[in-house]
Amino acid sequence: MHIVQPGMEIDVLKENSKVANENYRRLKEHKIRSVDFMGSIGAGKTALIIKLAEKLREKGVRVCAIAGDVTGVDDYSRFEKSGLKAFNCNTGHECHLDANLVRKSLNEIDLDDYDVVFIENVGNLVCPADFPLGTDYRVVVISTTEGDDMVRKHHDIFLHSDIAILNKMDISDAVGVDPEVIAEDYRRLTGGLKEIYKCSVKKEQGLDEIIAALKL
Ligand code: MG
Ligand code: ZN
Numbered sequence: 001m002h003i004v005q006p007g008m009e010i011d012v013l014k015e016n017s018k019v020a021n022e023n024y025r026r027l028k029e030h031k032i033r034s035v036d037f038m039g040s041i042g043a044g045k046t047a048l049i050i051k052l053a054e055k056l057r058e059k060g061v062r063v064c065a066i067a068g069d070v071t072g073v074d075d076y077s078r079f080e081k082s083g084l085k086a087f088n089c090n091t092g093h094e095c096h097l098d099a100n101l102v103r104k105s106l107n108e109i110d111l112d113d114y115d116v117v118f119i120e121n122v123g124n125l126v127c128p129a130d131f132p133l134g135t136d137y138r139v140v141v142i143s144t145t146e147g148d149d150m151v152r153k154h155h156d157i158f159l160h161s162d163i164a165i166l167n168k169m170d171i172s173d174a175v176g177v178d179p180e181v182i183a184e185d186y187r188r189l190t191g192g193l194k195e196i197y198k199c200s201v202k203k204e205q206g207l208d209e210i211i212a213a214l215k216l
Contacts, residue, residue: 013130013131015100016098016099016100016130016131016132017099017132018099019098019099019100019103019134020099020131020132020133020134021134022099022103022134023099023102023103023106023133023134023135024134024135024136025134026106026111026134027106027111027117027134027135027136030111030112030114031115032111032114032115032116032117033115033116033117033136033214033215033216034116034117034118034119034133034134034135034136034137035116035117035118035119035135035136035137035138035139035214035216036097036119036121036128036132036133036135036137036138036139037049037118037119037120037121037139037141038121038124038125038128038129038138038139038140038141038157038161039121039123039125039140039141039142040123040124040125040142040146041123041124042123042143042145042146043123043141043142043143043146043167044141044143044167044168044201045120045121045123045141046067046075046078046079046120047201047202048141048165048167048199048201048207048210049065049079049084049118049120050078050079050082050084051201051204051207052118052207052210052211052216053065053082053084053116053118054082054083054084055207055208055211056116056211056216057083057084061115061116061216062113062114062115062116063084063085063114063115063116063117063118064084064085064086064087064109064113064114064116064117064118065079065084065085065086065087065117065118065119065120066086066087066089066102066105066117066118066119066120067079067086067087067088067089067120068089068091068097068101068119068120068121068122069088069089069090069091069120069122069123070090070091070092070093070094070095070122071090071092072090073088075120076088085114087105087108087109089101089102089104089105091122094122095122095124095126095127096121096122096124096127096128096130096131097119097121097122097128097131097133098131098133099131099132099133099134102119102133102134116216117135119133119135121133125140125142125150125154125157126154126156126157128157129156129157129159129160129161130156130160132160136214137162137163137214138160138161138162139161139162139163139164139165139214140157140158140161140163140164140165141164141165141167142164142165142166142167142182143166143167143168144166144167144168144169144171144172144175144177144179144182145168145171145175145177147177148177148178148181148182148185149185150182151164151182151185151186151189151196152185155189158186158189158190159189159190163194163197163210163213163214164186164194164196164197165196165197165198165199165210166179166182166183166196166197166198166199167199167200167201168200168201168202169198169199169200169203169205169206170200170202170203170205179198182196183195183196183198197209197210197213
């Protein structure tokens with residue numbers, strides 16, 4: 001649940017950025033590159049992380065993932081089943097990860113064993129935007145199945161992200177969504193400076209471009 005009391009929110013966000021800075025420094029001390037994946041339930045964050053990790057492992061990059069979810073071990077189990085070492089991070093009832101939860105997860109990880117840490121945030125397009133975790137990159141993932149209005153409806157998360165990804169390009173026709181509408185909304189929102197990355201995790205298209213954009 002999001003903090004709503006006026007005044008209190010500022011303290012919570014201030015405390016969060018303090019801890020996020022500590023996480024960032026700690027990851028840097030271990031020469032780790034880190035990415036926070038945000039997006040709705042069903043956008044394909046878990047599958048995307050699995051595929052990116054597979055590609056990186058082929059190149060000898062040591063990757064692990066933190067699976068952020070309200071409850072349960074579903075994403076954690078999918079990661080582990082795919083061969084990706086994972087750490088489960090349940091928020092209890094919060095609808096977003098915060099820097100303190102990530103700090104606790106980092107305590108479980110032997111940071112000398114990894115080059116890259118992927119963090120899958122809780123499925124939510126709203127409040128994760130307000131809670132940086134201390135990663136190098138913040139990524140927002142949407143999919144064509146969510147409709148063509150996601151950028152128009154969720155400015156904050158797109159403006160708080162370093163890169164934006166449009167997944168499930170392979171079924172855009174079937175769901176009647178024109179990816180160009182989304183691409184144009186994103187271009188407009190970012191003042192013509194940024195392009196959304198289009199991909200299909202299922203067809204393994206567009207993934208190398210994402211890896212390059214994240215400098216992994
Ligand atoms: Mg997931
Ligand atoms: Zn929340």
